Amino acid sequence: MASIRLAKVWKTYPNGHVAARGVDLSIADGEFMVLVGPSGCGKSTALRMIAGLETPSDGKVFIGDRDVTELPPQDRDIAMVFQSYALYPHMTVRDNLAFGLRMRGVAPAVIAERVGGAAKALGLDSVLDRKPGQLSGGQRQRVALGRAIVREPLVFLFDEPLSNLDAKLRLETRAELARLHRRLAATMVYVTHDQEEALTLGSRVAVMREGQVEQVGPPLEVYRRPATIFVATFVGSPAMNLLPADLLSGFQAEGAPRAAGTTLGVRPHDLSVMPAGSGDLDALVDVVEPRGSELLIYLRLGQTGDGPEVRVITPPDLEVAPDRVVGLRFERARLHFFDPETGRRVS
Amino acid sequence: MRRQGRWATLVIAALVLGSAFPFFRAIAGSLTPEAQLFEGAPLWPSPAVLDHYHALFTERAFWLPIRNSLVVAGATTLFCVTIGSLCAYALARLRFRGKALLLGVILAVSMFPQIAVVSPLFLLLRSIRLIDTYPGLILPYLTFAMPLAVWLLVGYFRQLPAELEEAAMVDGASRLRAFREVIVPLALPGLAATAILTFVYSWNEFLFALSFTLGPERQTVPVAIALFRGQYQVPWGQVLAAAIVATTPVAVLVLAFQRRIVQGLTAGAVKG
Amino acid sequence: MPSAEPRGVERREARLAYGMVAPAVATILLVALFPLSWTIWESLHLHDLRMPWLGQPFVGLANYADVLGDRRFWGAMAHTAWFALASVSLELVLGCVLALAMNRTFRGRALVRASILIPWAIPTVVAALVWRFMFEGLEGWLTHDVLAWVPVILADTWKETPFVALLLLAGLQGIDPTLYEAARIDGASAWRQFRFVTLPLLMPAILVALIFRTMNAFRVFDLIYVLTGGGPGTATEPIALYTFNSLMHNLRFGYGSTLSVLVFLVTFALALGYIRLLGRELTETRS
Numbered sequence: 037m038a039s040i041r042l043a044k045v046w047k048t049y050p051n052g053h054v055a056a057r058g059v060d061l062s063i064a065d066g067e068f069m070v071l072v073g074p075s076g077c078g079k080s081t082a083l084r085m086i087a088g089l090e091t092p093s094d095g096k097v098f099i100g101d102r103d104v105t106e107l108p109p110q111d112r113d114i115a116m117v118f119q120s121y122a123l124y125p126h127m128t129v130r131d132n133l134a135f136g137l138r139m140r141g142v143a144p145a146v147i148a149e150r151v152g153g154a155a156k157a158l159g160l161d162s163v164l165d166r167k168p169g170q171l172s173g174g175q176r177q178r179v180a181l182g183r184a185i186v187r188e189p190l191v192f193l194f195d196e197p198l199s200n201l202d203a204k205l206r207l208e209t210r211a212e213l214a215r216l217h218r219r220l221a222a223t224m225v226y227v228t229h230d231q232e233e234a235l236t237l238g239s240r241v242a243v244m245r246e247g248q249v250e251q252v253g254p255p256l257e258v259y260r261r262p263a264t265i266f267v268a269t270f271v272g273s274p275a276m277n278l279l280p281a282d283l284l285s286g287f288q289a290e291g292a293p294r295a296a297g298t299t300l301g302v303r304p305h306d307l308s309v310m311p312a313g314s315g316d317l318d319a320l321v322d323v324v325e326p327r328g329s330e331l332l333i334y335l336r337l338g339q340t341g342d343g344p345e346v347r348v349i350t351p352p353d354l355e356v357a358p359d360r361v362v363g364l365r366f367e368r369a370r371l372h373f374f375d376p377e378t379g380r381r382v383s
Numbered sequence: 384m385r386r387q388g389r390w391a392t393l394v395i396a397a398l399v400l401g402s403a404f405p406f407f408r409a410i411a412g413s414l415t416p417e418a419q420l421f422e423g424a425p426l427w428p429s430p431a432v433l434d435h436y437h438a439l440f441t442e443r444a445f446w447l448p449i450r451n452s453l454v455v456a457g458a459t460t461l462f463c464v465t466i467g468s469l470c471a472y473a474l475a476r477l478r479f480r481g482k483a484l485l486l487g488v489i490l491a492v493s494m495f496p497q498i499a500v501v502s503p504l505f506l507l508l509r510s511i512r513l514i515d516t517y518p519g520l521i522l523p524y525l526t527f528a529m530p531l532a533v534w535l536l537v538g539y540f541r542q543l544p545a546e547l548e549e550a551a552m553v554d555g556a557s558r559l560r561a562f563r564e565v566i567v568p569l570a571l572p573g574l575a576a577t578a579i580l581t582f583v584y585s586w587n588e589f590l591f592a593l594s595f596t597l598g599p600e601r602q603t604v605p606v607a608i609a610l611f612r613g614q615y616q617v618p619w620g621q622v623l624a625a626a627i628v629a630t631t632p633v634a635v636l637v638l639a640f641q642r643r644i645v646q647g648l649t650a651g652a653v654k655g
Numbered sequence: 656m657p658s659a660e661p662r663g664v665e666r667r668e669a670r671l672a673y674g675m676v677a678p679a680v681a682t683i684l685l686v687a688l689f690p691l692s693w694t695i696w697e698s699l700h701l702h703d704l705r706m707p708w709l710g711q712p713f714v715g716l717a718n719y720a721d722v723l724g725d726r727r728f729w730g731a732m733a734h735t736a737w738f739a740l741a742s743v744s745l746e747l748v749l750g751c752v753l754a755l756a757m758n759r760t761f762r763g764r765a766l767v768r769a770s771i772l773i774p775w776a777i778p779t780v781v782a783a784l785v786w787r788f789m790f791e792g793l794e795g796w797l798t799h800d801v802l803a804w805v806p807v808i809l810a811d812t813w814k815e816t817p818f819v820a821l822l823l824l825a826g827l828q829g830i831d832p833t834l835y836e837a838a839r840i841d842g843a844s845a846w847r848q849f850r851f852v853t854l855p856l857l858m859p860a861i862l863v864a865l866i867f868r869t870m871n872a873f874r875v876f877d878l879i880y881v882l883t884g885g886g887p888g889t890a891t892e893p894i895a896l897y898t899f900n901s902l903m904h905n906l907r908f909g910y911g912s913t914l915s916v917l918v919f920l921v922t923f924a925l926a927l928g929y930i931r932l933l934g935r936e937l938t939e940t941r942s
Contacts, residue, residue: 087549088553088664089549089552089553091664091665092662105662106663106664108552108557108664108667109553110552110554110555110556114553115554116549118546118549122544122549122550123550124547124551124565125569135551135554135564136554136555139551139555139560183550187554390756391755391757391759392756394752394753394756395753395757398752398753398756399767399770402770402773403770405774405785406785408785408788409788412788466678466679466682469675469679470675470678470679470680472675473671473672477668477671478668478669478672479668479669479672479673480669482672485680488688489683490926490930491923491926492683492687492688494870494922494923494926495919495922496873496915496918496919496922497876498874498895498898498902499691499694499915499918499919500686500690500691500694500915501899501902501903501915502694502697502911502912503689503693503694504686504690505903506693507693522685522686523686525682525683525686529679530683558668558671583776586778587777587779589778589779589780590877605778605779605780605781605877606780608778608781609780609784609880609881619791622788626781626784629781630773630777633773633778634773634776634777636776637769637773637776638773641765641769642765644772644776645768645772645825648818649822649824649825
């Protein structure tokens with residue numbers, strides 16, 4: 037097991053595209069770090085630079101205490117699970133699992149033992165002699181996992197491994213991964229575009245945008261105290277509401293900075309619906325979406341509904357209908373204030 | 384819809400028959416007794432005889448050109464596929480300066496008219512005493528066979544998912560080892576298609592074989608057939624018999640591997 | 656700040672690449688580029704193997720001037736151009752018809768494809784001989800200046816149409832079938848569907864077929880050497896055959912090399928046109 041460090045890493049492609057701008061990231065030994073962000077934010081590039089599949093244009097990569105920046109992937113003692121699994125189609129499952137060990141000259145007896153052990157742990161004993169083309173999607177995923185596990189590497193890397201699975205399998209495998217991490221206590225770096233996955237799996241989360249890390253921290257911290265507007269709206273679903281703080285002139289908010297022109301952020305879960313007139317502001321109901329365990333209500337501020345749009349999550353049995361005026365109450369302890377120019381958190 | 388289907392079938396039938404007609408005439412001619420050939424060959428001979436086929440091997444030792452063609456085409460194919468696949472892999476996957484230039488040169492060379500290099504090759508081969516030898520044919524054949532093989536294989540390698548090599552490298556294989564253990568087994572269909580096409584082009588080649596061989600010991604099948612000499616005029620019976628014999632292995636290859644051949648032809652060409 | 660220097664890893668990859676590429680490059684240099692340079696060099700010299708006492712003096716562009724004044728040269732160029740035009744047009748039309756037909760029927764498609772592939776696969780020499788056999792019996796064809804072209808063009812069409820058809824078929828199969836349905840709903844007849852849906856979308860494949868075939872038609876040698884020998888006289892002599900005769904029969908290496916260079920330049924110009932056209936077609940369709 038080892039720690040990982042990306043030190044001021046840049047990656048510029050020949051066509052001019054900058055995929056990483058001075059990324060600085062430290063991952064502790066045994067940590068489950070999730071890199072999350074929209075497409076093109078540079079998370080996959082960062083992962084591939086840790087793997088050695090891409091070389092940084094500038095900066096260094098460390099695994100443990102070793103500077104591995106100039107080392108090819110085969111010398112880094114890492115294992116990677118690819119989005120498409122990248123199983124060797126012409127080899128049996130057994131040979132797929134054994135490949136990495138064979139490349140490193142491990143004794144055949146040891147190979148057989150480790151492959152057998154991993155196969156049993158992942159429920160693959162019955163398919164050891166089949167080829168990947170004959171397996172189901174879930175089985176292929178497990179072979180990809182098994183291939184990484186038998187190697188007993190310093191670091192595990194995952195590149196969006198769940199995106200090719202259907203929703204149910206995705207949830208099951210997510211739990212599997214969490215269990216795996218607990219069992220192996222291994223350093224894992226995981227890339228995903230799904231913020232929910234990031235929050236549930238990671239011991240720490242790095243939110244990335246346009247080649248930079250916007251915020252790093254435990255999931256709860258990133259959720260509760262987003263450092264920038266981008267993180268605030270990216271993490272959490274439905275997205276946080278952003279309103280001009282001037283709207284608060286109507287009422288006193290705890291910790292609200294007096295400076296005019298800040299942006300107020302409040303999550304849909306931190307607003308409640310009251311009868312019109314009671315509550316902090318009035319709003320006109322636009323659309324009501326029943327979601328089973330809750331209601332998602334779209335409203336427009338103001339009695340005539342000509343203000344900005346706001347989303348609210350309420351208990352499912354609330355009686356509310358479109359085109360009716362209701363009152364909104366803002367949870368004082370859960371307000372966020374941002375500078376609209378820099379996007380950074382103010383309070 | 385049905386009318387269109389019938390029209391299509393008619394067109395195809397017409398074109399297939401038109402395609403087959405010359406073969407039919409050739410086979411008929413090869414089975415026609417010598418006497419009947421002089422006064423305008425009939426549509427189908429009676430009696431049909433195998434004299435010409437017999438004479439091919441007893442009088443003309445036709446097995447000689449067949450052997451020569453096999454050796455030359457086989458060696459050319461082997462060389463081109465092995466050397467070419469290394470080159471093609473580097474072009475398809477590795478990053479290095481001069482890649483675009485190399486691709487351009489390969490494309491340009493494949494467009495050379497052979498006639499433009501015949502005389503210097505002749506002088507060169509003569510100076511190193513390779514006229515009328517096997518290497519003296521194989522080497523010139525590489526002029527057109529190598530670019531063809533590289534071109535086809537580059538297109539093929541590009542189609543393979545890059546993640547497989549990446550997985551192999553992460554697993555501990557060097558680039559070359561990943562190439563040998565993962566890429567080559569997967570590329571076998573493409574390699575086979577390239578080999579077949581290279582073999583067919585080499586087998587059919589005429590100009591170089593004509594220019595760089597002197598006698599029956601080293602002449603290939605196309606040259607041998609073209610130079611058949613009779614006592615008074617072209618011995619059509621034997622010529623046509625030789626043509627049929629020359630066509631049969633190629634026809635067999637084509638029938639057996641037609642899907643691969645079509646894939647190779649169209650992929651390399653349409654991709655551009 | 657990002658640096659432009661190649662890192663150690665990249666340099667290693669480049670070194671490996673050069674190693675893998677070297678054998679092929681060496682081969683091509685030896686058997687293609689070197690001889691071509693020599694030919695260009697020879698074209699600037701007087702080199703007649705029948706008159707070795709004249710040596711090999713440098714004559715600059717004198718050979719080129721001679722060529723441009725040579726009637727037989729212009730005849731050969733005209734023959735080649737006319738041959739290319741006639742056979743390629745025929746092959747394109749027939750190939751298109753065949754491809755369209757093959758795109759529809761399903762039964763026996765493999766058999767049909769195999770049977771039309773065989774003419775493509777046999778040696779050109781064999782094709783030429785078979786066609787010569789068929790026409791030799793007929794009075795007055797091969798001995799006539801103009802009519803002798805008929806078996807030549809027919810033979811070339813017979814042999815090369817399959818390649819064109821297969822190329823166009825591949826292009827046809829890439830056209831989204833729902834486009835035809837939309838056109839039919841809009842009331843388009845079969846001909847209009849062809850003109851407004853098929854033809855434009857088939858353009859890239861047609862261009863590829865056109866350029867490949869034209870370049871090969873320009874280099875025609877085997878077919879005519881065996882079918883008519885360039886005759887009667889020089890009535891069907893293409894430029895490649897004239898070059899060959901100058902080199903190997905008349906042993907005029909300097910002059911023959913000049914002809915070679917000219918053939919090369921024409922082919923090269925066609926190739927450049929190909930790349931330009933295809934590049935434009937690709938970028939246009941992409942946007």
